[in-house]
Amino acid sequence: MISDQESFTLSPYIAIYDLVVPQENMLRQIKELVDFSFILEELKTKYCLDNGRNAVPPIRMFKYLLLKSIYDLSDVDIVQRSRYDMSFKYFLDMAPEDPVIDPSLLTKFRKHRLKDVGLLELLIGKTVEIALEKEIIKSKTIIVDSTHTQSRYNQKSPKEFLQEKSKNLRKAVYQIDESMKEKFPPKSTSDEVEDEL
Incomplete structure (x- = not known):
């Protein structure tokens, strides 16, 4: 079940983000300048609005995948890093003490919510487009989808x-x-x- 209401993080430790995540941090800038509500619009039909237990917010799930794409990490590594990296937790709208998801949820999210393979690329592309427009990302780097390239292993x-x-x-x-x-x-x-x- 997905709720139409946005949840607010209530934590006595929330102010720690102002101390450990500097204003020039890329993830802070993306979070503050990019309105991720378009994710809800795109994925609204993939969730039941009034039945079942509460799902991990789709915006958070998408942000995990966006972090995975930005930092080129595996599902397990991105979840592990979000356990201790305060800039990740801040970007994911989590309180410092909040537990992280199980990495298998990312696979389920991709398979069940993003069945259309192009949807994830569309969403990441839109986010990057907004970030470029707001001049958060100024890189000339090309990101290559290496799904079908040979692994060094x-x-x-x-x-x-x-x-x-x-x-x-x-x-x-x-x-x-x-x-x-x-x-x-x-x-x-x-x-x-x-x-x-």
Whole structure:
């Protein structure tokens, strides 16, 4: 269930944000200058307005994803950092002592509330557009969606790496001199790196 009313954070510790999150902090500036109510308008139809238990506010969920995009962190890392980073908590409209969400909620939010893959990009794009308009972001950096790029944790084995280099070397040499086919050693068929070398 989503409430039409905005909730106000009541905490005896709320003034700590004025001490630890400086005025020039990018997240403070985005929070104070960007009206995120457009998120509610976009996602209103994805929630039940009068039934079920209260959901984590969609604006907060979106802000988690926006932080994830800005800082290039995993779901687990963004939630962990929001546990202790006061600028994150301030940006997320949380009291300093508020508990953070479970990271699995971000996956559910993306799957159930942002079923249309383009919706998240649309919302992030609109936020960035507003931030550029208000001159909060002045970067010329290009953000690339690396969903389908190869992870550094999924690299080739040393044997596969050498096979690829060997193949490229043979190909380059054969383009210049085909007679080298007889002079090169045969391709290795074992699984040993030394044999490939």
